[in-house]
Amino acid sequence: MENFNLHISTKIYFGKGQITALAGELKARARRLLIVSGRNSARKYGILKDVIGQVKKTKIPFWELSGIYPNPHLDDVYEGIRLCRQEKIDFILAVGGGSVIDSAKAIACGVKYSGDVWDFFTRRAQVEDALPVAAVLTLAAAGSEMNGNMVITRTDTAQKLALGTEILRPVFSILDPVYTYSVPAYHIACGVVDIMVHIFEQYFSQDKATEVQDRLAEGLMKICIEHGPRAVATPKDYDSRAQIMWAGSLALCGLIGKGKKTDWATHYMEHELSAIYDVTHGAGLAIFSPVWMEHVLNAKTVDKFIEYGRRVWDVPSQNDTFKTARKTIAKTRSFFSSLGMPARLRDVGVKKEDLIKMAEKACRHWGGNLGAFYPLKKKDVKEIFYAAF
Amino acid sequence: MENFNLHISTKIYFGKGQITALAGELKARARRLLIVSGRNSARKYGILKDVIGQVKKTKIPFWELSGIYPNPHLDDVYEGIRLCRQEKIDFILAVGGGSVIDSAKAIACGVKYSGDVWDFFTRRAQVEDALPVAAVLTLAAAGSEMNGNMVITRTDTAQKLALGTEILRPVFSILDPVYTYSVPAYHIACGVVDIMVHIFEQYFSQDKATEVQDRLAEGLMKICIEHGPRAVATPKDYDSRAQIMWAGSLALCGLIGKGKKTDWATHYMEHELSAIYDVTHGAGLAIFSPVWMEHVLNAKTVDKFIEYGRRVWDVPSQNDTFKTARKTIAKTRSFFSSLGMPARLRDVGVKKEDLIKMAEKACRHWGGNLGAFYPLKKKDVKEIFYAAF
Numbered sequence: 001m002e003n004f005n006l007h008i009s010t011k012i013y014f015g016k017g018q019i020t021a022l023a024g025e026l027k028a029r030a031r032r033l034l035i036v037s038g039r040n041s042a043r044k045y046g047i048l049k050d051v052i053g054q055v056k057k058t059k060i061p062f063w064e065l066s067g068i069y070p071n072p073h074l075d076d077v078y079e080g081i082r083l084c085r086q087e088k089i090d091f092i093l094a095v096g097g098g099s100v101i102d103s104a105k106a107i108a109c110g111v112k113y114s115g116d117v118w119d120f121f122t123r124r125a126q127v128e129d130a131l132p133v134a135a136v137l138t139l140a141a142a143g144s145e146m147n148g149n150m151v152i153t154r155t156d157t158a159q160k161l162a163l164g165t166e167i168l169r170p171v172f173s174i175l176d177p178v179y180t181y182s183v184p185a186y187h188i189a190c191g192v193v194d195i196m197v198h199i200f201e202q203y204f205s206q207d208k209a210t211e212v213q214d215r216l217a218e219g220l221m222k223i224c225i226e227h228g229p230r231a232v233a234t235p236k237d238y239d240s241r242a243q244i245m246w247a248g249s250l251a252l253c254g255l256i257g258k259g260k261k262t263d264w265a266t267h268y269m270e271h272e273l274s275a276i277y278d279v280t281h282g283a284g285l286a287i288f289s290p291v292w293m294e295h296v297l298n299a300k301t302v303d304k305f306i307e308y309g310r311r312v313w314d315v316p317s318q319n320d321t322f323k324t325a326r327k328t329i330a331k332t333r334s335f336f337s338s339l340g341m342p343a344r345l346r347d348v349g350v351k352k353e354d355l356i357k358m359a360e361k362a363c364r365h366w367g368g369n370l371g372a373f374y375p376l377k378k379k380d381v382k383e384i385f386y387a388a389f
Numbered sequence: 390m391e392n393f394n395l396h397i398s399t400k401i402y403f404g405k406g407q408i409t410a411l412a413g414e415l416k417a418r419a420r421r422l423l424i425v426s427g428r429n430s431a432r433k434y435g436i437l438k439d440v441i442g443q444v445k446k447t448k449i450p451f452w453e454l455s456g457i458y459p460n461p462h463l464d465d466v467y468e469g470i471r472l473c474r475q476e477k478i479d480f481i482l483a484v485g486g487g488s489v490i491d492s493a494k495a496i497a498c499g500v501k502y503s504g505d506v507w508d509f510f511t512r513r514a515q516v517e518d519a520l521p522v523a524a525v526l527t528l529a530a531a532g533s534e535m536n537g538n539m540v541i542t543r544t545d546t547a548q549k550l551a552l553g554t555e556i557l558r559p560v561f562s563i564l565d566p567v568y569t570y571s572v573p574a575y576h577i578a579c580g581v582v583d584i585m586v587h588i589f590e591q592y593f594s595q596d597k598a599t600e601v602q603d604r605l606a607e608g609l610m611k612i613c614i615e616h617g618p619r620a621v622a623t624p625k626d627y628d629s630r631a632q633i634m635w636a637g638s639l640a641l642c643g644l645i646g647k648g649k650k651t652d653w654a655t656h657y658m659e660h661e662l663s664a665i666y667d668v669t670h671g672a673g674l675a676i677f678s679p680v681w682m683e684h685v686l687n688a689k690t691v692d693k694f695i696e697y698g699r700r701v702w703d704v705p706s707q708n709d710t711f712k713t714a715r716k717t718i719a720k721t722r723s724f725f726s727s728l729g730m731p732a733r734l735r736d737v738g739v740k741k742e743d744l745i746k747m748a749e750k751a752c753r754h755w756g757g758n759l760g761a762f763y764p765l766k767k768k769d770v771k772e773i774f775y776a777a778f
Contacts, residue, residue: 001404011396242390243601
């Protein structure tokens, strides 16, 4: 195991009706509040009403920034920064899923920086200070509610870039599975895939002696496999929504990734897809993930696939290890299909002529070697894009 | 899943040489420092020297309280409180295992309380304030380095009582597996059992729909089973020591117990044993745990044992569910034996005439119903003590 530092500083309120904790938490921390939310659903389904009811109890003055897009846009971040400065905001509450929370985080660090917030994403500057952020979660997927990560899209250059910093872990997050009841089945499914692939990115590693992380990762994968289909099929199945919601937060809070080299090649490739096409992140991951697995399967990686298959999918080891590994990958792909996910880039409207452009962009940002489990060269990335088509 | 709040506020520094983080952390937090340590080993094996080297770098004035016993004594806590008040200590650093960290916590809350610190343990008062505590861990067992729990023994009344409060989670803990190299094999084994039984206490529950917690618990049990014997057999096997150390912290930080009713009957019974006899906590647990399992096995609990057996020990389910469950319990017992643990109370010098007294004391503190998975009545507790003899 590699050395690591881990500080999961986010306080979690989990369960039905936990929104009642909001007033007390805000009262203790906020003086002038910005509430960031998405396009419609938090308002339509009464979640924003619950939030504002709590905020009004505190008598803290508040402003609203709503209409945050999925694959959230840098322009909205700029607008939030402007608003925070103008109104002297000192606390940001995100009400939504990963896109809303990520936007809130980008605003929070942008406010405290004299330059362009985009500098953080292009690595021209480092986050050194930020307003405190908290979250009321409405979609289990990104894990942003319990970590310091964010992904922002700049539309004029079609760049979608990620950033992680401990400073931006939310100070508290309220996770009420009931708030996910109104999410359409397709987006619940995309969330399950997102969680599952977050786990893959950390699980598939050449590091040895990371059994604690790997056993926990396997447990969380089992949760996705057992409760994902129920959560998708039955909107008001509290139990399965709760398992998926909690698994989603734990999957990316550092528990299963600290102490080892993680991969993230699949995410980098998907980011190039959803930077151009209007594809839900989870759906993009569902396409790339099994193709990536097939591509990186070789003599040096096969054992990890065997272990994954045996422990997570109960695929018995056979003499032909590659056959066993491929069976496991097929299980993964058919699980995603069973959730209603697309299997090919062509299924989500991608044009063949864009493949090479996306592949090249994926490599450009990261110096040509993508991932750690099997470092992808430019040639590999192109092959994966074509194989995924 | 029941509603829960979880705030794992302890910052973890994990790995070889992480002691170098100590000076910076102390500099940011402490003005006058108390270092609490055990009887000998931290000094003998140079760990205390590493710590004091770091402290000296900070030029923070420090005092030492050493000689803390396993099953730590209230008298030492009083002495620590006196010293803190006299020297106006504002930060306590524990260097040791659970006993040392627990003592540091009890001192930390005792200093801020005008009454007798024992009031907290008898529930006559609640902890409302405490000095900050941090830990340099030298033994994987109690999990005290990442939670707000403590267990203190009052020798004049032979009471060993436990207390948990969020206020007392260490602000940071340094976990270097190398610091456990000098621990004798028997105490490593006792630590593995302690970790395993901490997991049992939270895993065996009548709650439904706590799959996330249960899957993580099963993963941590697998770590104990696979890495425990290696950690016991090979002092300098960094990898196994690291797995056990990290599993021990995660086992009791709230991750696998929040959101469900936990049991703790085995611990309550063991506390009565080690309050009177000089038995290492883990060895006492190794005796009681399988006997408790056999006692609580019935039609209402059998399914959980089957699940435990299948998922943790690969015991295939048979038609005769009780036979399968008993096979699983036997596996648990023989695992403890393989680690060199005693199997019976008589093996650790317990006199038969003390059984009834210990059983009655175990019930007295908790109103006669011990545990939640199968609430033990006084009669049950007595039977378990006799069966364990």
